[in-house]
Amino acid sequence: MSMSLVTLSSVTKKFVMAFAGIFLMVFLVVHLAINLCLLRNDGGEWFNAAAHFMGTNYVVKVFEIVLMTGFLIHIFFGILLQIQNWMARPVRYMVTNKTTTPFLSKYMIYTGGIVFIFLIIHFMNFYFREIGLVANDVTMGEGEPNFYQVTINLFSNTTYSILYIVLIATLGFHLNHAFQAAFQSLGLNHPKYTPCIKGFSTVYSIIIAVGFCIIPIFFMFFK
Amino acid sequence: MDLTLKIWRQENPKAKGKFETYKVTGISTECSFLEMLDILNETLIDKVQLPINFDHDCREGICGMCSLYINGRPHGPDDEVTTCQLHMRKFKDGDTIVIEPWRSKAFPVIKDLMINRNAFDEIIQAGGYVSVTTGGIPDANSIPINRADAELAMDAAACIGCGACVAACKNASAMLFVAAKVSQFALLPQGKMEAQARVEAMVAKMDELGFGNCTNTYACEAECPKQISADNIARMNREFFCAKVS
Numbered sequence: 001m002s003m004s005l006v007t008l009s010s011v012t013k014k015f016v017m018a019f020a021g022i023f024l025m026v027f028l029v030v031h032l033a034i035n036l037c038l039l040r041n042d043g044g045e046w047f048n049a050a051a052h053f054m055g056t057n058y059v060v061k062v063f064e065i066v067l068m069t070g071f072l073i074h075i076f077f078g079i080l081l082q083i084q085n086w087m088a089r090p091v092r093y094m095v096t097n098k099t100t101t102p103f104l105s106k107y108m109i110y111t112g113g114i115v116f117i118f119l120i121i122h123f124m125n126f127y128f129r130e131i132g133l134v135a136n137d138v139t140m141g142e143g144e145p146n147f148y149q150v151t152i153n154l155f156s157n158t159t160y161s162i163l164y165i166v167l168i169a170t171l172g173f174h175l176n177h178a179f180q181a182a183f184q185s186l187g188l189n190h191p192k193y194t195p196c197i198k199g200f201s202t203v204y205s206i207i208i209a210v211g212f213c214i215i216p217i218f219f220m221f222f223k
Numbered sequence: 224m225d226l227t228l229k230i231w232r233q234e235n236p237k238a239k240g241k242f243e244t245y246k247v248t249g250i251s252t253e254c255s256f257l258e259m260l261d262i263l264n265e266t267l268i269d270k271v272q273l274p275i276n277f278d279h280d281c282r283e284g285i286c287g288m289c290s291l292y293i294n295g296r297p298h299g300p301d302d303e304v305t306t307c308q309l310h311m312r313k314f315k316d317g318d319t320i321v322i323e324p325w326r327s328k329a330f331p332v333i334k335d336l337m338i339n340r341n342a343f344d345e346i347i348q349a350g351g352y353v354s355v356t357t358g359g360i361p362d363a364n365s366i367p368i369n370r371a372d373a374e375l376a377m378d379a380a381a382c383i384g385c386g387a388c389v390a391a392c393k394n395a396s397a398m399l400f401v402a403a404k405v406s407q408f409a410l411l412p413q414g415k416m417e418a419q420a421r422v423e424a425m426v427a428k429m430d431e432l433g434f435g436n437c438t439n440t441y442a443c444e445a446e447c448p449k450q451i452s453a454d455n456i457a458r459m460n461r462e463f464f465c466a467k468v469s
Binding site: 009010011012013014015081084085087088089090091092093094095096097098099100101102105106108177181183184185186187188189191194 | 229242292294295296297321323326327328329391393394395396398426427429430433434435436437438439440441442445446453454456457458459460461462463464467
């Protein structure tokens with residue numbers, strides 16, 4: 001199985017990366033919408049209700065499997081492609097390449113790696129707590145995790161908040177190139193619409209990055 | 224102008240190459256880059272030293288034979304030109320110029336700056352053609368062709384197969400070359416007939432030869448002396464997807 005994935009054609013691998021990436025980008029919008037519930041001054045009622053829904057709804061549970069598969073595929077192919085790409089140039093140039101390219105496009109594997117580290121930290125704090133892999137010490141009612149309280153505890157730590165903002169900004173840089181690159185990889189290119197897609201790519205990445213960053217800033221300065 | 228050149232010297236494909244430093248003096252700004260190397264080679268021959276091997280042929284920017292990775296850019300610091308069309312007025316007196324061969328697993332060094340680009344020929348042999356039966360020449364207007372498609376096909380066909388796309392790409396990917404060749408046929412009715420088999424065969428050959436994967440950095444497009452657009456890569460991806468699902 002793993003060998004057949006390695007030997008998939010380069011274009012197929014691009015397709016898979018793009019599909020998984022787009023799925024993850026759609027999920028980020030849902031995630032942001034839930035996170036923005038934290039800004040309501042309701043003691044976490046909406047946020048915990050959303051977290052409860054995400055943790056218990058059967059349709060969401062199915063999508064959770066799809067989402068995790070999406071993560072794993074995107075990460076696996078990202079690493080695989082990078083290794084193959086390094087192998088394609090066994091002798092490096094002495095002079096660093098000076099070709100003018102979109103700045104962030106060259107560093108996708110590095111921004112992706114940083115996002116992966118963030119993902120692990122994030123899972124340790126939230127998702128693993130929900131599925132019982134990490135001890136759940138902040139509960140409400142019948143032992144259900146109180147994610148609002150978990151969030152407040154985390155963002156009360158300024159170092160964590162700043163780290164969170166830096167990592168989310170990196171995610172934003174990753175998305176900025178990722179969104180339009182996914183369309184190129186899928187062959188969805190058109191002289192009329194591609195400039196719009198590129199523009200939307202920037203807008204999307206800013207909305208996601210700023211949207212997620214508002215929350216720690218809100219907790220740091222207004223709570 | 225006087226220049227310091229750091230040039231990659233490698234005896235043969237298996238030898239371990241290294242950079243050698245040379246000084247050239249009295250070079251005219253009107254001189255082409257290859258002429259400057261010719262002058263250096265003349266002085267080396269006079270000193271009974273081996274001249275530097277580098278590819279060249281037409282010296283008119285159309286054959287795709289010249290290469291050279293000059294100061295971090297394929298075909299040097301000028302835009303949209305091949306190395307033979309690069310002139311010394313693009314450099315300053317006293318400059319140090321580092322000259323390297325194209326670096327790619329699929330383009331092994333033959334000697335010094337000369338590389339083996341047979342990989343591109345193999346990709347073409349895999350499907351970069353239109354099969355025709357022999358016979359009389361068909362009437363020029365018997366196959367109607369959309370003007371816009373004809374222009375796009377012509378733009379793609381401008382690829383001279385120099386390999387600057389591979390040299391510039393951080394992944395040593397040949398996607399732009401393959402995409403240009405796939406596109407020039409896929410856009411025209413004569414090429415559509417075999418389009419599906421063609422794109423699958425050419426992509427498979429490209430992968431087999433050890434080129435890297437595209438990560439959409441568009442360095443290929445930026446360095447292409449013939450301004451082949453990365454839109455062709457999207458077209459190739461589309462063609463490939465359609466071929467696989469049909």
